[in-house]
Amino acid sequence: MSVCPKCGRPARGLCLDCFLESNPLVLGDVKLVSCGCGRLRYRDKWDAPLQDVVRDVVKSFKHPFEIRIKKVDVKPEIRDGKLSLQVTADGSYKDSIFRKSFTEQFKLQSTSCPTCSRKNSGYYEAVLQMRCEIPKFVVDENQIAKAEKVRGGFDYYLLSNNYARALTSQLSRKGYDIKTSTKTYSMRDGQTVYRIYYSIKKDSA
Ligand SMILES: [Zn+2]
Numbered sequence: 001m002s003v004c005p006k007c008g009r010p011a012r013g014l015c016l017d018c019f020l021e022s023n024p025l026v027l028g029d030v031k032l033v034s035c036g037c038g039r040l041r042y043r044d045k046w047d048a049p050l051q052d053v054v055r056d057v058v059k060s061f062k063h064p065f066e067i068r069i070k071k072v073d074v075k076p077e078i079r080d081g082k083l084s085l086q087v088t089a090d091g092s093y094k095d096s097i098f099r100k101s102f103t104e105q106f107k108l109q110s111t112s113c114p115t116c117s118r119k120n121s122g123y124y125e126a127v128l129q130m131r132c133e134i135p136k137f138v139v140d141e142n143q144i145a146k147a148e149k150v151r152g153g154f155d156y157y158l159l160s161n162n163y164a165r166a167l168t169s170q171l172s173r174k175g176y177d178i179k180t181s182t183k184t185y186s187m188r189d190g191q192t193v194y195r196i197y198y199s200i201k202k203d204s205a
C-alpha cells in the first residue's frame with residue numbers, strides 16, 4: 001500500500017490535505033470601497049450589489065491545475081470595516097472528490113460617496129424656506145445638506161433641486177403656498193447654474 005510521502009497516510013502520492021497545504025486555494029484581490037454612510041463602491045459603481053463581487057470572485061477563482069473545481073459558492077458579508085468572503089469549493093483531486101471551506105477577508109478602502117462629498121463641501125441646489133408650522137412630512141436625510149432654524153420657520157438646504165421640486169409639488173397639492181425664486185451662483189461647463197429658493201407658507205384661505 002502506498003502512503004503520502006508527507007504525512008504517511010494511505011494515498012497515492014501526496015494526499016489532498018498535504019497537497020492543499022502547499023498549494024492553497026486562493027482568491028484574487030478584491031478592491032471594495034466604502035463611504036462612512038455605508039454605501040459601497042465596486043468597479044467605479046456606487047451601490048453595486050455584493051453579488052457583483054461574488055460573480056467576479058467565482059470567475060477568477062485560482063486553483064492548482066492538479067485540482068478540478070466543480071462549484072464555488074461564495075457568501076459575502078461586511079463586518080468591522082472588512083469584506084468577509086466565506087468560500088466553499090467542491091472539486092476533485094486525483095480520484096477523490098472534496099469540499100473545502102475557508103474565509104478570506106479584505107480591508108475596505110474608504111472614501112466619500114458623491115452625496116457625502118457634496119454635503120461636506122457645502123454644496124446645495126435648492127433651499128426650502130418653511131415659513132409656517134413644519135408640516136408632517138419627512139425630508140429625506142440623505143438629501144439635506146444643512147437644516148437651520150430661522151426667524152419664523154426653518155430652512156432646509158437640499159442637495160438636489162429635482163428632489164426639492166418633487167417635495168414642493170406635494171406640498172402645493174396639500175394646500176401650501178409656494179413661491180419660487182432663483183439666484184445665479186456659478187458657471188459650470190459654460191452653463192449658468194441656479195440655486196432655487198422655495199418660500200413655503202400655509203395658504204391662509
Ligand atoms: Zn499527506
Ligand SMILES: [Zn+2]
Pocket residue numbers: 035036037038039112113114115116117
Ligand atoms: Zn456617503
